[in-house]
Amino acid sequence: MEYRLGPTLLSAAEIRARVREMAQAISRDYAGRDLLLICVLKGAAIFWADLCRALQVPCQSDFVAIESYGEATTPLGKPRFTKAADVSLVERDVLIVEDIIDTGHTILRLRSLLQAQSPRSVALCALLDKAERREVETPIEYAGFVIPDAFVVGYGLDYAQQYRHLPHIAILEPLRATHE
Numbered sequence: 001m002e003y004r005l006g007p008t009l010l011s012a013a014e015i016r017a018r019v020r021e022m023a024q025a026i027s028r029d030y031a032g033r034d035l036l037l038i039c040v041l042k043g044a045a046i047f048w049a050d051l052c053r054a055l056q057v058p059c060q061s062d063f064v065a066i067e068s069y070g071e072a073t074t075p076l077g078k079p080r081f082t083k084a085a086d087v088s089l090v091e092r093d094v095l096i097v098e099d100i101i102d103t104g105h106t107i108l109r110l111r112s113l114l115q116a117q118s119p120r121s122v123a124l125c126a127l128l129d130k131a132e133r134r135e136v137e138t139p140i141e142y143a144g145f146v147i148p149d150a151f152v153v154g155y156g157l158d159y160a161q162q163y164r165h166l167p168h169i170a171i172l173e174p175l176r177a178t179h180e
């Protein structure tokens with residue numbers, strides 16, 4: 001199936017305003033703590049870059065990547081980092097920075113992997129929440145936007161590594177044949 005870029009779901013201005021609000025809430029909550037942002041590659045990179053520059057508290061950042069298991073029919077094995085954090089998480093206040101929470105399986109695995117490294121706390125900051133697609137419960141301490149069940153791209157999110165550079169978030173549409 002071929003796809004094309006569809007309508008804008010969130011404009012660059014809407015994203016900018018919401019990211020600023022999220023950064024304010026995080027700055028309030030993490031004042032005087034030992035904040036370590038864990039950016040989940042690759043999708044969250046652009047969100048992380050804007051979010052961390054809007055924070056008003058000291059923080060460190062590191063990057064992780066985790067194996068994705070693909071379809072729901074795949075048996076869930078032991079989760080594994082394809083890139084682990086370089087810094088120690090022991091006694092740190094870890095804030096996971098994610099692009100989107102869909103079924104919730106990825107974040108559940110990631111939380112357990114990070115929790116195993118003895119941080120003082122672990123919380124989640126996700127730009128997008130596809131709430132109606134959730135299969136496993138997961139708290140989202142800082143959620144940007146609840147969005148409908150559509151495949152979205154832009155602002156870091158990709159389809160086949162394309163569209164990450166878009167300043168807005170758009171819906172990806174299937175391209176149908178005109179003669180049916």
Ligand code: IMP
Nearest residue numbers: 101102103104105106150151152157158
């Ligand atoms: P989950 O494990 O189902 O919550 O999937 C989360 C991951 O799926 C995200 O980190 C994204 O990499 C990917 N994903 C889910 N929905 C979308 C989307 O609409 N656009 C781009 N990537 C998505």
Ligand code: MG
Nearest residue numbers: 040041043099
């Ligand atoms: Mg992701």
